Amino acid sequence: MAVYTHLGAEELARLISEYDVGELISAKGIAEGVSNSNWLVETSGTGAGTQRFILTMYERRIELSDLPYFLGLLDHLSERSCPVPRTIHDRGGAAYRMERGKAVAMIEYLPGVSPTRPTPAQASAVGAALARIHIEGRDFPLRRANTMGFADNLAILEFCGQEALGGIHPELPALLAPAREAAALDLSALPRANIHADLFPDNVLMLGKQVTGMIDFYFACTDVMALDLATTHAAWCFHADTNVYDPERGEALLSAYQAVRPLEEDERALFGRIAQGAALRFVASRAEDWLDTPEDALVTRKDPMEFAARWRFYAENGDRLLA
Amino acid sequence: MAVYTHLGAEELARLISEYDVGELISAKGIAEGVSNSNWLVETSGTGAGTQRFILTMYERRIELSDLPYFLGLLDHLSERSCPVPRTIHDRGGAAYRMERGKAVAMIEYLPGVSPTRPTPAQASAVGAALARIHIEGRDFPLRRANTMGFADNLAILEFCGQEALGGIHPELPALLAPAREAAALDLSALPRANIHADLFPDNVLMLGKQVTGMIDFYFACTDVMALDLATTHAAWCFHADTNVYDPERGEALLSAYQAVRPLEEDERALFGRIAQGAALRFVASRAEDWLDTPEDALVTRKDPMEFAARWRFYAENGDRLLA
Numbered sequence: 001m002a003v004y005t006h007l008g009a010e011e012l013a014r015l016i017s018e019y020d021v022g023e024l025i026s027a028k029g030i031a032e033g034v035s036n037s038n039w040l041v042e043t044s045g046t047g048a049g050t051q052r053f054i055l056t057m058y059e060r061r062i063e064l065s066d067l068p069y070f071l072g073l074l075d076h077l078s079e080r081s082c083p084v085p086r087t088i089h090d091r092g093g094a095a096y097r098m099e100r101g102k103a104v105a106m107i108e109y110l111p112g113v114s115p116t117r118p119t120p121a122q123a124s125a126v127g128a129a130l131a132r133i134h135i136e137g138r139d140f141p142l143r144r145a146n147t148m149g150f151a152d153n154l155a156i157l158e159f160c161g162q163e164a165l166g167g168i169h170p171e172l173p174a175l176l177a178p179a180r181e182a183a184a185l186d187l188s189a190l191p192r193a194n195i196h197a198d199l200f201p202d203n204v205l206m207l208g209k210q211v212t213g214m215i216d217f218y219f220a221c222t223d224v225m226a227l228d229l230a231t232t233h234a235a236w237c238f239h240a241d242t243n244v245y246d247p248e249r250g251e252a253l254l255s256a257y258q259a260v261r262p263l264e265e266d267e268r269a270l271f272g273r274i275a276q277g278a279a280l281r282f283v284a285s286r287a288e289d290w291l292d293t294p295e296d297a298l299v300t301r302k303d304p305m306e307f308a309a310r311w312r313f314y315a316e317n318g319d320r321l322l323a
Numbered sequence: 324m325a326v327y328t329h330l331g332a333e334e335l336a337r338l339i340s341e342y343d344v345g346e347l348i349s350a351k352g353i354a355e356g357v358s359n360s361n362w363l364v365e366t367s368g369t370g371a372g373t374q375r376f377i378l379t380m381y382e383r384r385i386e387l388s389d390l391p392y393f394l395g396l397l398d399h400l401s402e403r404s405c406p407v408p409r410t411i412h413d414r415g416g417a418a419y420r421m422e423r424g425k426a427v428a429m430i431e432y433l434p435g436v437s438p439t440r441p442t443p444a445q446a447s448a449v450g451a452a453l454a455r456i457h458i459e460g461r462d463f464p465l466r467r468a469n470t471m472g473f474a475d476n477l478a479i480l481e482f483c484g485q486e487a488l489g490g491i492h493p494e495l496p497a498l499l500a501p502a503r504e505a506a507a508l509d510l511s512a513l514p515r516a517n518i519h520a521d522l523f524p525d526n527v528l529m530l531g532k533q534v535t536g537m538i539d540f541y542f543a544c545t546d547v548m549a550l551d552l553a554t555t556h557a558a559w560c561f562h563a564d565t566n567v568y569d570p571e572r573g574e575a576l577l578s579a580y581q582a583v584r585p586l587e588e589d590e591r592a593l594f595g596r597i598a599q600g601a602a603l604r605f606v607a608s609r610a611e612d613w614l615d616t617p618e619d620a621l622v623t624r625k626d627p628m629e630f631a632a633r634w635r636f637y638a639e640n641g642d643r644l645l646a
Contacts, residue, residue, distance in 0.1 A: 113332035
């Protein structure tokens with residue numbers, strides 16, 4: 001949540017001149033992106049009005065070889081009228097450029113704000129939008145493996161170790177067993193697509209009940225669609241303050257998704273177990289971050305127990321959600 | 324350089340509804356402001372187009388009792404067509420509101436980018452703009468004492484102490500003597516006004532050679548105008564990489580300022596000594612920050628020696644700058 005690199009006005013202006021977007025008018029470093037630097041850039045445009053973009057510099061974690069997948073998927077979905085930002089290509093046609101040894105890309109700016117307390121109507125809209133990117137993304141020609149699948153989550157928790165997990169919270173080590181079960185799930189028969197894989201409210205822009213942008217596709221990958229639905233369900237359908245499940249939101253999200261793409265029988269049968277695995281992913285990643293972040297760091301550590309509680313909800317109720 | 328407080332979309336929308344600016348369309352936390360949280364906010368506006376604002380939440384350092392001065396001065400100068408952002412008042416007419424116990428203000432968004440390598444033409448434009456705010460700000464009815472005057476700088480350096488200063492750099496303790504001389508300067512006969520007092524390139528927005536915005540008036544105060552000119556000179560007229568004085572920029576800035584407001588005889592006579600004091604201010608504040616910031620902190624510490632070198636330049640050449 002920071003701007004890691006300082007790009008001066010002259011440097012930005014020169015970079016912008018590589019794109020057919022007019023002259024630089026304004027650039028504000030924005031506090032978004034976990035491991036990227038981002039600027040909201042305005043240019044004079046090439047037609048009637050000014051244009052706005054998000055300029056992203058990829059600092060860490062992102063593999064350069066993944067960028068054609070991430071940026072190409074945005075273009076693919078955007079061309080099919082899904083609410084995702086398109087990539088602005090430079091005069092040579094490149095989707096990203098190298099600057100100071102780092103990749104930079106210009107992404108379309110979209111209006112909207114991210115809800116922190118989604119309503120059922122908003123959960124419904126995001127369910128429908130998610131189903132649409134699943135359908136429209138099926139014929140995108142590139143593929144990317146999921147690096148945060150159930151086996152990866154188990155490996156992370158095992159790497160943390162029983163003792164360290166118990167130091168975070170005494171109930172955490174008990175989640176190694178369900179993580180092993182999730183890793184052993186056979187999902188090979190379920191329909192796959194290019195999925196977002198991290199569609200938290202933070203990554204959705206909305207105006208009222210309308211989804212105006214799904215952003216931050218940097219976990220996108222080729223995997224089973226039911227996993228994306230379960231992850232989105234786990235991210236959207238619990239009360240922010242109490243962490244209690246909101247059945248209205250949950251039902252709205254699932255039925256709006258299914259109105260666009262009805263789940264197949266084997267997806268329905270496995271949904272509860274997939275949702276457990278989806279919740280455990282954030283237990284694992286947050287536990288790892290917790291152990292990596294000193295207690296007195298400026299960064300706020302997210303509590304892994306929040307998703308431990310969501311895992312328990314799915315363990316107890318997951319099979320009834322699609323009944 | 325961060326967003327210290329998380330304001331959710333719903334909270335922002337409610338806050339925006341207190342202003343006559345239409346509905347919230349977008350809000351991005353921006354990485355500006357040393358001790359404030361800032362968002363670039365877009366709303367649907369009340370007329371033909373959308374409107375943009377900077378929403379500032381005052382986190383630290385700023386005294387609530389100073390806000391009427393800072394925000395009122397913006398309105399005063401903006402009404403007189405100086406390139407400064409006006410304050411947007413709420414429906415009740417208030418320039419700021421309280422939110423979660425902190426003051427928030429909505430400031431007009433202005434186009435432009437801050438130069439990092441100013442040209443002589445840009446230095447000239449900023450000199451002229453500075454003279455204009457001095458003239459137009461004279462009849463602003465509020466007053467605010469300078470809390471970063473020469474006596475304050477001396478106090479800061481003395482509080483740091485010889486030993487700690489020497490630990491930063493062996494040449495630093497020798498600057499206590501000139502800081503004492505600056506604190507003893509009698510500036511009481513010089514003409515005063517409401518001055519910006521911190522007009523670094525960071526705090527100026529430009530489109531090409533034109534000043535589109537002077538921002539961040541949170542050091543503004545009522546003090547001698549020659550001090551503001553000297554501070555701006557020290558901030559704009561040295562090469563970013565080498566720290567070497569650029570006479571072209573320096574002359575452009577001084578003559579453009581004087582074309583709008585010619586310096587009086589006693590201002591000219593004292594200018595070199597005032598410029599030394601202005602440079603020592605940043606030696607003092609940076610030395611203090613240096614000692615307050617752990618070596619391994621995420622924040623980059625600014626080197627006090629950069630302005631020690633500029634002090635030396637003024638000690639050797641200050642009296643010739645206006646010759």
